Amino acid sequence: VNDFILRRINTLNAQHLPPKLVQVVCCNLTEIQQNMYQQIVEGRDMKHVMDGKQENCLGYIQMLMKLCNHPSLIVADEMKPQKGRRAASKSVKYSEGEPTAQIAGTEGLSRFLPYTPGSGHNAPVFPEWSGKMFLLFRLMKEMRRPGNGNDKIVIVSNYTQTLDLIGKMCRENSWGSCRLDGSITMKKRQKMVE
16 A cells, blocks of 8 residues: 555655745735635534534535635535535535535635636636735746746645646746646656656
8 A cells, every 4th residue: 555655755855855945924815715714604504513513524624724725716616516426525414403415604605706707617816816826926926037047936735726726827827837746657757856
Protein backbone atom coordinates (compact mmCIF):
# COMPACT_ATOMS: atom_id res chain seq x y z
CA VAL A 1 0.00 0.00 0.00
CA ASN A 2 2.81 2.47 0.84
CA ASP A 3 4.02 2.33 -2.79
CA PHE A 4 0.76 3.96 -3.86
CA ILE A 5 0.46 6.68 -1.21
CA LEU A 6 1.65 10.11 -2.28
CA ARG A 7 2.95 12.04 0.70
CA ARG A 8 5.02 15.15 0.48
CA ILE A 9 6.79 15.99 3.69
CA ASN A 10 8.64 19.23 4.32
CA THR A 11 12.08 17.58 4.19
CA LEU A 12 11.31 16.19 0.73
CA ASN A 13 10.02 19.53 -0.54
CA ALA A 14 13.07 21.32 0.94
CA GLN A 15 15.40 19.22 -1.25
CA HIS A 16 13.86 20.66 -4.42
CA LEU A 17 12.99 24.21 -3.38
CA PRO A 18 15.03 27.19 -2.20
CA PRO A 19 14.78 27.98 1.51
CA LYS A 20 11.25 29.01 2.24
CA LEU A 21 10.26 32.35 3.60
CA VAL A 22 7.14 32.14 5.72
CA GLN A 23 5.06 35.25 5.90
CA VAL A 24 1.58 35.04 7.37
CA VAL A 25 -0.88 37.38 5.72
CA CYS A 26 -4.39 37.68 7.10
CA CYS A 27 -7.03 38.15 4.42
CA ASN A 28 -10.42 39.59 5.21
CA LEU A 29 -13.49 38.04 3.70
CA THR A 30 -15.07 40.10 0.95
CA GLU A 31 -18.61 41.38 1.41
CA ILE A 32 -19.85 38.52 -0.79
CA GLN A 33 -18.06 35.97 1.40
CA GLN A 34 -19.29 37.62 4.60
CA ASN A 35 -22.91 37.51 3.41
CA MET A 36 -22.63 33.85 2.41
CA TYR A 37 -20.85 32.93 5.63
CA GLN A 38 -23.57 34.64 7.67
CA GLN A 39 -26.29 32.85 5.70
CA ILE A 40 -24.68 29.47 6.34
CA VAL A 41 -23.93 30.04 10.02
CA GLU A 42 -27.39 31.41 10.82
CA GLY A 43 -29.22 28.70 8.88
CA ARG A 44 -31.45 26.06 10.43
CA ASP A 45 -29.08 23.30 9.42
CA MET A 46 -26.09 24.90 11.13
CA LYS A 47 -28.19 25.26 14.26
CA HIS A 48 -28.65 21.46 14.17
CA VAL A 49 -24.88 21.11 14.05
CA MET A 50 -24.35 23.54 16.92
CA ASP A 51 -27.04 21.82 19.01
CA GLY A 52 -25.39 18.45 18.48
CA LYS A 53 -28.39 17.07 16.59
CA GLN A 54 -26.35 16.15 13.53
CA GLU A 55 -24.19 13.05 13.28
CA ASN A 56 -21.59 14.41 10.85
CA CYS A 57 -20.52 18.04 10.69
CA LEU A 58 -17.32 17.72 8.64
CA GLY A 59 -19.20 18.68 5.46
CA TYR A 60 -20.05 22.04 6.98
CA ILE A 61 -16.46 22.65 8.06
CA GLN A 62 -15.26 21.88 4.53
CA MET A 63 -17.95 24.09 3.05
CA LEU A 64 -16.83 27.06 5.18
CA MET A 65 -13.19 26.38 4.30
CA LYS A 66 -14.07 26.34 0.60
CA LEU A 67 -16.02 29.58 1.01
CA CYS A 68 -12.92 31.20 2.52
CA ASN A 69 -10.97 30.16 -0.60
CA HIS A 70 -13.55 31.42 -3.12
CA PRO A 71 -17.37 31.63 -3.11
CA SER A 72 -17.69 29.95 -6.49
CA LEU A 73 -16.39 26.73 -4.93
CA ILE A 74 -19.55 26.29 -2.87
CA VAL A 75 -21.94 27.84 -5.37
CA ALA A 76 -20.63 25.37 -7.96
CA ASP A 77 -21.50 22.56 -5.51
CA GLU A 78 -24.98 24.04 -5.08
CA MET A 79 -25.62 24.16 -8.83
CA LYS A 80 -24.33 20.67 -9.65
CA PRO A 81 -27.03 18.12 -10.30
CA GLN A 82 -27.08 15.58 -7.49
CA LYS A 83 -27.15 12.02 -8.75
CA GLY A 84 -25.48 8.67 -8.28
CA ARG A 85 -23.11 7.78 -5.46
CA ARG A 86 -21.87 11.33 -4.90
CA ALA A 87 -25.38 12.53 -4.13
CA ALA A 88 -25.73 9.85 -1.49
CA SER A 89 -22.46 10.89 0.11
CA LYS A 90 -23.74 14.45 0.51
CA SER A 91 -26.84 13.48 2.44
CA VAL A 92 -27.16 14.53 6.04
CA LYS A 93 -29.06 12.67 8.73
CA TYR A 94 -30.38 14.44 11.75
CA SER A 95 -30.87 12.71 15.08
CA GLU A 96 -33.99 10.86 16.07
CA GLY A 97 -36.82 11.23 13.63
CA GLU A 98 -35.47 14.19 11.66
CA PRO A 99 -35.56 13.73 7.88
CA THR A 100 -32.47 13.19 5.73
CA ALA A 101 -31.56 16.16 3.52
CA GLN A 102 -28.83 17.31 1.15
CA ILE A 103 -26.04 19.30 2.78
CA ALA A 104 -28.07 22.30 3.49
CA GLY A 105 -27.08 25.83 4.03
CA THR A 106 -25.88 26.18 0.45
CA GLU A 107 -29.33 26.66 -1.06
CA GLY A 108 -29.77 30.13 -2.48
CA LEU A 109 -26.18 31.26 -1.90
CA SER A 110 -25.76 32.11 -5.58
CA ARG A 111 -28.02 35.12 -5.01
CA PHE A 112 -25.11 36.83 -3.21
CA LEU A 113 -22.95 36.72 -6.34
CA PRO A 114 -23.17 39.58 -8.83
CA TYR A 115 -24.95 38.70 -12.05
CA THR A 116 -22.50 37.59 -14.72
CA PRO A 117 -23.34 36.29 -18.17
CA GLY A 118 -22.19 32.73 -18.67
CA SER A 119 -21.64 30.23 -15.95
CA GLY A 120 -20.12 26.86 -15.27
CA HIS A 121 -16.68 26.03 -16.58
CA ASN A 122 -16.68 28.99 -18.98
CA ALA A 123 -17.22 31.64 -16.29
CA PRO A 124 -14.18 33.75 -15.38
CA VAL A 125 -12.60 33.34 -11.95
CA PHE A 126 -13.42 36.80 -10.49
CA PRO A 127 -10.59 36.89 -7.91
CA GLU A 128 -12.12 40.03 -6.39
CA TRP A 129 -14.95 37.90 -4.95
CA SER A 130 -12.49 36.35 -2.47
CA GLY A 131 -10.06 38.03 -0.10
CA LYS A 132 -7.53 35.20 -0.46
CA MET A 133 -7.85 34.82 -4.22
CA PHE A 134 -7.64 38.57 -4.81
CA LEU A 135 -4.47 38.82 -2.73
CA LEU A 136 -2.98 35.86 -4.63
CA PHE A 137 -4.00 37.48 -7.92
CA ARG A 138 -2.34 40.79 -6.99
CA LEU A 139 0.85 39.05 -5.78
CA MET A 140 1.11 36.94 -8.93
CA LYS A 141 0.38 39.93 -11.17
CA GLU A 142 3.15 41.90 -9.47
CA MET A 143 5.60 38.99 -9.64
CA ARG A 144 4.83 38.44 -13.35
CA ARG A 145 5.33 42.10 -14.24
CA PRO A 146 8.32 42.62 -16.58
CA GLY A 147 11.48 43.44 -14.66
CA ASN A 148 10.51 41.56 -11.50
CA GLY A 149 12.63 38.52 -12.28
CA ASN A 150 11.46 35.11 -13.26
CA ASP A 151 10.82 33.53 -9.87
CA LYS A 152 8.74 30.43 -9.65
CA ILE A 153 5.72 30.44 -7.36
CA VAL A 154 4.70 27.34 -5.44
CA ILE A 155 1.07 27.15 -4.32
CA VAL A 156 -0.08 24.36 -2.05
CA SER A 157 -3.72 23.57 -1.38
CA ASN A 158 -5.66 20.75 0.23
CA TYR A 159 -8.46 21.18 -2.30
CA THR A 160 -8.10 20.18 -5.94
CA GLN A 161 -11.02 22.50 -6.77
CA THR A 162 -9.00 25.44 -5.44
CA LEU A 163 -6.03 24.38 -7.57
CA ASP A 164 -8.39 24.13 -10.57
CA LEU A 165 -9.54 27.71 -9.93
CA ILE A 166 -5.96 28.99 -9.56
CA GLY A 167 -4.96 27.19 -12.76
CA LYS A 168 -7.90 28.80 -14.56
CA MET A 169 -6.87 32.22 -13.22
CA CYS A 170 -3.34 31.63 -14.56
CA ARG A 171 -4.68 30.69 -18.01
CA GLU A 172 -6.98 33.75 -18.06
CA ASN A 173 -3.96 35.98 -17.42
CA SER A 174 -1.55 34.06 -19.68
CA TRP A 175 0.67 33.11 -16.76
CA GLY A 176 2.48 29.86 -17.33
CA SER A 177 1.77 27.19 -14.77
CA CYS A 178 2.27 23.51 -14.17
CA ARG A 179 0.45 21.35 -11.72
CA LEU A 180 2.05 18.66 -9.62
CA ASP A 181 -0.47 16.40 -7.97
CA GLY A 182 -1.23 12.73 -7.54
CA SER A 183 -2.30 12.34 -11.17
CA ILE A 184 1.24 13.04 -12.46
CA THR A 185 3.59 10.05 -12.77
CA MET A 186 6.89 10.18 -10.90
CA LYS A 187 8.91 10.42 -14.16
CA LYS A 188 6.86 13.34 -15.45
CA ARG A 189 6.92 15.03 -12.04
CA GLN A 190 10.74 14.92 -11.90
CA LYS A 191 11.02 16.38 -15.43
CA MET A 192 8.60 19.17 -14.52
CA VAL A 193 10.58 20.05 -11.39
CA GLU A 194 13.86 20.18 -13.35
